[in-house]
Amino acid sequence: MDANSTPLVLRRSLLSAATGLAIAATGRSRPASASLGREYMLAAFPSNAPLVGGGRPHTSVWTYDGSVPGPVLRVRQGEPVRIVVHNELDQDTTIHWHGIRLPIAMDGVPGISQPPIRPGESFVYAFTPPDAGTFWYHPHANTLEQLGRGLAGPLIVEEMEPPPVDRELIWMIMDWRLGANAQIEPGFGNRMEAAMAGRIGNTVTISGIVPSDEPVLTGERVRVRLINAALARIIALRFEGHRPVVVAVDGQPCDPHEPANDRLVLGPAMRVDIVLDMQGELGRRYAVVDDFYDGLGYTLTHFAYDTMASGGRRPADMPLRLPRNPLPEPDLKSAEQRELVLQGGMMGGGGMGDAGDMQGMGRAVWAINGMSMTGDGHAGIAPLAMLQTGRSYILRMRNETAWWHPMHLHGHSFRFLRRNGATIPNSIWSDTVLMAPRDAVDVAFVADNLGDWMLHCHVTDHQTAGMMAIVRIGDIGGKQ
Numbered sequence: 001m002d003a004n005s006t007p008l009v010l011r012r013s014l015l016s017a018a019t020g021l022a023i024a025a026t027g028r029s030r031p032a033s034a035s036l037g038r039e040y041m042l043a044a045f046p047s048n049a050p051l052v053g054g055g056r057p058h059t060s061v062w063t064y065d066g067s068v069p070g071p072v073l074r075v076r077q078g079e080p081v082r083i084v085v086h087n088e089l090d091q092d093t094t095i096h097w098h099g100i101r102l103p104i105a106m107d108g109v110p111g112i113s114q115p116p117i118r119p120g121e122s123f124v125y126a127f128t129p130p131d132a133g134t135f136w137y138h139p140h141a142n143t144l145e146q147l148g149r150g151l152a153g154p155l156i157v158e159e160m161e162p163p164p165v166d167r168e169l170i171w172m173i174m175d176w177r178l179g180a181n182a183q184i185e186p187g188f189g190n191r192m193e194a195a196m197a198g199r200i201g202n203t204v205t206i207s208g209i210v211p212s213d214e215p216v217l218t219g220e221r222v223r224v225r226l227i228n229a230a231l232a233r234i235i236a237l238r239f240e241g242h243r244p245v246v247v248a249v250d251g252q253p254c255d256p257h258e259p260a261n262d263r264l265v266l267g268p269a270m271r272v273d274i275v276l277d278m279q280g281e282l283g284r285r286y287a288v289v290d291d292f293y294d295g296l297g298y299t300l301t302h303f304a305y306d307t308m309a310s311g312g313r314r315p316a317d318m319p320l321r322l323p324r325n326p327l328p329e330p331d332l333k334s335a336e337q338r339e340l341v342l343q344g345g346m347m348g349g350g351g352m353g354d355a356g357d358m359q360g361m362g363r364a365v366w367a368i369n370g371m372s373m374t375g376d377g378h379a380g381i382a383p384l385a386m387l388q389t390g391r392s393y394i395l396r397m398r399n400e401t402a403w404w405h406p407m408h409l410h411g412h413s414f415r416f417l418r419r420n421g422a423t424i425p426n427s428i429w430s431d432t433v434l435m436a437p438r439d440a441v442d443v444a445f446v447a448d449n450l451g452d453w454m455l456h457c458h459v460t461d462h463q464t465a466g467m468m469a470i471v472r473i474g475d476i477g478g479k480q
């Protein structure tokens, strides 16, 4: 990277001398002058968190600013934000701003978009989010362990005109494998798990605690920002006695609609914004159930109604539609199609041979079009696809494996066109699309963001065991 180009890598001493004092308490935004936008400081370091609560021991975790999840970063659509990230872990890290359409140098992929942030060093991320919505941030270095030990936080880009709701909740859902004394079990990167569903835990938290009740008032309208920040767990939520209306998927507004089969399905990294009209009975509790895995359903939390109704009043037919984000509309007529075939895993087909042989440590067990990129990102790997800047593309992804994969493309949002030939209703845009075994999906987007972008499965074990590739967007000259 050109030494003159931002971002700067600052030594710790330099950082505290130069900017440490200028930035107020960590994790809190400092309203800088309007033109500068907001500024945050985030430090990654080990700490403890009362995940299970109830007088049980605290869990040793890795945190941003001492909390799990990390602080809610709130920024405004179209306003610059600057985030100084300081690494107080004993290993390299980076932060990826999941779903934000930003310049490649801010994308947080070590060896590809930036050098890793070494222990004791800092890195300044600066970007202007073009889209309002629900996003999140997480490391892109040793992701299995760093995300698995708690490094993740919500990144909320506020609409210029926020929709009229009485209240907003952020439910950042994380999944932990806890053993005795509520401590995280070791064994990240187990090869057998990596070839199956990934590291699914035994403890689910909402915003850092095993939830008990969510207090609500009859008559209020609540926006819930759901973020699945699990390593591998897919969730499917049902709201007993309530009719959630989906207003955004992966941060991007959609036609307001009720979810198919009254079930909200979120793979790892996916977000859904819902609006709930709280019309339950005074004093009653209503279960929120996650029943994604057959026979393993459980009650995640309850809406617990107060015995008093909300005093709030709002127009009965208040619109639920969020303002559209400035996404470039792909031209489907001229779009070129590229096929990406997901291969490998246990019981899988598709040219990975017998992935059941787990002896060869470090061997990839997954592939896309026969290519396996492992880890979190590294230099020197040939791109899987080269796309011409400004042109529209349809990616046809085919899952030849026996497992589910939430497929994520960095730096872009794509229009979700079809699943297994059926048109997707409600104008869904997303950055992560969940594919069931044998699914084929078509997504379309304009390759308008220059750089080498990661395309990978967000089941972190799958990503690090080969289900990852680079999509290069640039001036490739002529037809590629």
Ligand code: C2O
Binding pocket: 096, 098, 138, 140, 269, 408, 410, 454, 456, 458
């Ligand atoms: Cu949240 Cu490379 O991804």
Ligand code: CU
Binding pocket: 404, 405, 406, 457, 458, 459, 462, 463, 467
């Ligand atoms: Cu996967």
